[in-house]
Amino acid sequence: MTYTFKLARRLAVLRDYSVLTALALVAACMGDATSPDAEPTSAGIPAAVLQVSPQTVTIETNQRIQFRGQGRSWRGDLIAMPVAWGATGGAISTDGMFSSSVAGTFKVVGRGRGWRHADTSTVVVVPPSTDVVRIAVTPDSASVDTGATRTFTATGYLADGSTTAIGVTWSATGGAIDAGGTYTAGDVGGSYRVIATNTAGTLADTTKVRVNAPAVLASVILKPASVSLIPGETKQFRAYGINSVGDSVAVTVAFTATGGTVSSGGLYTAGQTAGTFRVVANSSGLADTAAVTLAATAPTTTPTTTTGQGIPYGAFDSWDGSSLKPYTESLNLGPSSVTASTILDRIDAARANKVKLILAMTGGSHTNYLSTIDGVYQFDLSKWEARMNTFDTGTIRNAVAAAVADGTIIGNVVMDEPNVSGGGDGNTWGPVGTMTKARVDSLCGYVKAIFPTLPTGVTHAWQQFEPTKSYRVCDFLNTQYSSRFGDVTTWRDGALAMGKRDGHAIMFSLNVLNGGTQDRDGTWDCKDQGGRLGMRSPNCEMTAQQVLDYGLALGPTGCALTMWRYDTDFMSNSANRQSFKDIGAKLATLSGKACRRS
Numbered sequence: 001m002t003y004t005f006k007l008a009r010r011l012a013v014l015r016d017y018s019v020l021t022a023l024a025l026v027a028a029c030m031g032d033a034t035s036p037d038a039e040p041t042s043a044g045i046p047a048a049v050l051q052v053s054p055q056t057v058t059i060e061t062n063q064r065i066q067f068r069g070q071g072r073s074w075r076g077d078l079i080a081m082p083v084a085w086g087a088t089g090g091a092i093s094t095d096g097m098f099s100s101s102v103a104g105t106f107k108v109v110g111r112g113r114g115w116r117h118a119d120t121s122t123v124v125v126v127p128p129s130t131d132v133v134r135i136a137v138t139p140d141s142a143s144v145d146t147g148a149t150r151t152f153t154a155t156g157y158l159a160d161g162s163t164t165a166i167g168v169t170w171s172a173t174g175g176a177i178d179a180g181g182t183y184t185a186g187d188v189g190g191s192y193r194v195i196a197t198n199t200a201g202t203l204a205d206t207t208k209v210r211v212n213a214p215a216v217l218a219s220v221i222l223k224p225a226s227v228s229l230i231p232g233e234t235k236q237f238r239a240y241g242i243n244s245v246g247d248s249v250a251v252t253v254a255f256t257a258t259g260g261t262v263s264s265g266g267l268y269t270a271g272q273t274a275g276t277f278r279v280v281a282n283s284s285g286l287a288d289t290a291a292v293t294l295a296a297t298a299p300t301t302t303p304t305t306t307t308g309q310g311i312p313y314g315a316f317d318s319w320d321g322s323s324l325k326p327y328t329e330s331l332n333l334g335p336s337s338v339t340a341s342t343i344l345d346r347i348d349a350a351r352a353n354k355v356k357l358i359l360a361m362t363g364g365s366h367t368n369y370l371s372t373i374d375g376v377y378q379f380d381l382s383k384w385e386a387r388m389n390t391f392d393t394g395t396i397r398n399a400v401a402a403a404v405a406d407g408t409i410i411g412n413v414v415m416d417e418p419n420v421s422g423g424g425d426g427n428t429w430g431p432v433g434t435m436t437k438a439r440v441d442s443l444c445g446y447v448k449a450i451f452p453t454l455p456t457g458v459t460h461a462w463q464q465f466e467p468t469k470s471y472r473v474c475d476f477l478n479t480q481y482s483s484r485f486g487d488v489t490t491w492r493d494g495a496l497a498m499g500k501r502d503g504h505a506i507m508f509s510l511n512v513l514n515g516g517t518q519d520r521d522g523t524w525d526c527k528d529q530g531g532r533l534g535m536r537s538p539n540c541e542m543t544a545q546q547v548l549d550y551g552l553a554l555g556p557t558g559c560a561l562t563m564w565r566y567d568t569d570f571m572s573n574s575a576n577r578q579s580f581k582d583i584g585a586k587l588a589t590l591s592g593k594a595c596r597r598s
Contacts, residue, residue: 050111050117052119052120053180053182055180057122059099061102065097065179067096067121069110083096083110084111085110086108087106087108087109089102090123102125103127105123105124107121108120124165126165126167132198133158135205137205139152141208142194142207142210144210145212146211146213147185147187149183150183154205175211186211188213189211215247216243217244217251217283220283221240222237222239222279223290223401223453229295235292237290238453239281240452246449248448248452250473250597253283254282255281257292259276274294274295276292277292338361340391350408351403355408358413361414362387362414366429370383376431388450397450400454401454405453407592409454410560410595414444414446415435415458415459419461437465437469443458444458444474456473456475456476457475457505459480462506470502470503472503475505475596476506479508495508496557505595505596506558508557508558509563511542513534513570514535514536516541545579560595561583561587
C-alpha cells in the first residue's frame with residue numbers, strides 16, 4: 001500500500017470535507033507515512049476519542065487564543081495524547097495557539113495518532129468593534145456541580161442598544177474556563193466568578209457561579225439514645241444519617257452491642273446480666289452509641305395489650321373496647337387535620353385509649369398549599385414548609401418522639417394524592433408534572449430533619465403515580481383499594497412488589513364509601529349489589545362482605561390498615577361493624593410491622 005493511497009483513505013473518512021486541502025499539508029509534515037492503519041492496543045496510545053476545546057469560539061482579528069486537545073478512553077478517563085494542529089484559515093502553532101489577521105469563519109482541526117483521533121472546532125473571526133459601550137455575560141448566574149461544565153457567552157452592546165459579536169478573554173475562579181467560555185467546575189464547592197473582558201481590556205462583565213459539592217455523610221444518629229430494659233426484653237433501634245448540607249438521609253449501618261445481642265436490622269435483645277451497656281451503629285467510619293440499662297427485675301407494671309396490638313390498623317379500633325367509635329381526627333386529611341395547637345392533646349388521648357395514630361401534619365385541603373406562581377396556580381412549597389414548621393418546637397418534637405417510641409404514632413403523611421393534577425376542580429397541585437416522586441421525597445426529607453425517628457410517607461394509589469420511578473427517602477406508601485382496581489390479590493401483590501423494589505413499606509387502606517362494585521347500568525342503584533349508594537356516581541359503598549374479604553386480603557400483608565373514611569351511617573350497620581371486628585381479631589394475632597424503609 002502506497003503512502004499516497006493511505007493518506008487518501010484517511011482523508012476520506014474525515015467528517016469535514018472543507019478542510020481537506022489544509023489537512024493534506026499538515027499530514028504531509030507529520031512524519032507518520034508508514035504507520036499501521038489499525039489502532040495500537042498493547043503498546044502506544046490506547047483506543048480513545050480526541051476532544052478539541054473550545055468547540056466554537058468568536059474572536060477578533062489578531063486575537064490569540066489557545067486550543068487544546070485531550071483524549072478520552074472508552075472508560076471515560078482522560079489520557080495524554082499528542083495532537084497535530086491544522087486550520088483552514090489564519091495560523092495555528094504546533095502547540096495550538098491560533099490567530100487570524102482577516103475576518104471569516106474557519107475550521108481548526110486537531111489530529112492525534114490514527115485516523116479516528118480527529119476533532120474539529122469552528123472559529124468565527126470578526127473585526128474589532130470600536131463603539132462597544134458595555135459587555136454582558138449570559139447567563140448572569142449559574143449553578144453547577146463539581147466537575148461539571150457550563151458554557152457562557154459574551155455579547156457586545158452599542159450606544160444605541162443594538163448588539164454586536166465581539167471577541168473576549170475569559171477568566172474564572174473555582175474552576176477552569178476555555179477560550180470559548182466553557183467553564184469546568186473544580187472539586188471545591190462555593191461561590192465563584194466568571195469574567196469576560198474585551199480585547200482592549202477596557203470593558204468587562206462578571207457572572208456568579210455556584211459550585212455545588214456533592215453531599216457526603218457527616219454523622220450517624222442512633223435512636224433511641226438511651227433505654228432501660230429488663231433481662232430478655234427486646235428493643236428496636238433505628239439509625240439515620242445527616243449529610244454535609246444538614247439533610248437527614250437513609251443510611252446502611254452495622255449494629256454491634258454489649259450486654260445482649262443485636263440483629264442486622266437493629267433489634268436488641270437484652271442479656272441476663274444487670275448493668276449499663278451500649279448499642280453502636282457504624283457506617284463508613286462514622287458511628288453513634290446508645291446507652292442500655294438492664295435492670296435486675298421487671299418493673300411493677302407492664303403495658304397492656306389491646307385489639308390491633310399486632311399489625312397497626314386504623315378506624316377499626318375502639319376508644320373503649322366495644323363501641324367502634326371513630327378516632328380519625330388525627331388521621332383526617334380534611335379541614336380538621338392535626339394542628340400544632342391540638343397535636344399534644346390528640347397524642348395524649350390516643351395513648352390513654354390504646355389506639356394508634358397516623359398523623360397528617362400538612363393535611364387539609366390542597367388549596368392550603370396552592371398559590372399563583374409565574375402566572376400558574378400550583379403547589380407552593382413555601383406554604384407547605386410554613387405549615388410544617390409550626391410543629392418544629394421542642395415540646396412537640398419530644399412528644400412525637402415519645403409517641404413513636406411507645407408505638408402510639410406509626411407514621412406521618414406528607415401529602416394526599418400527589419398524582420392529582422389539572423382538572424381545575426380545586427383538588428389539584430398544578431399542571432401535570434408539578435408533583436413527582438422526587439419532589440415528594442424532598443417533603444419526606446424535610447419532615448425527617450425535624451422528627452428523625454418518625455416514619456414518613458405519602459398517600460396515593462400505587463399504580464397511578466409514576467409507577468416506574470421510586471421513592472428513596474419516604475418510609476411508606478399508603479395506598480387505597482377500590483373494587484374498580486380489579487382483583488384485590490393482584491392489586492395487593494403489585495403494591496407489595498413495588499415496596500420491595502423501592503425499599504419502602506406498604507400501608508393499605510379501604511375506600512369503604514366509594515370503593516364497592518360500581519353500578520354501570522345507568523340507574524346508580526347499588527341495592528342490587530347488597531350495598532348502598534356511594535358519594536358520587538357510579539360508585540357504591542363496600543358491602544360488609546367486601547369489607548371483610550378485602551380487609552383480610554390486605555391487612556395481614558401491609559404494615560398498617562386504614563380506611564377512608566369513618567362514617568356514622570356506615571358504621572351503624574351491624575354487619576359492617578362485625579366485619580371490622582373480625583378484621584381486628586385477625587390482625588391482633590399477627591406480629592407487628594413497622595412502617596419504615598427496609
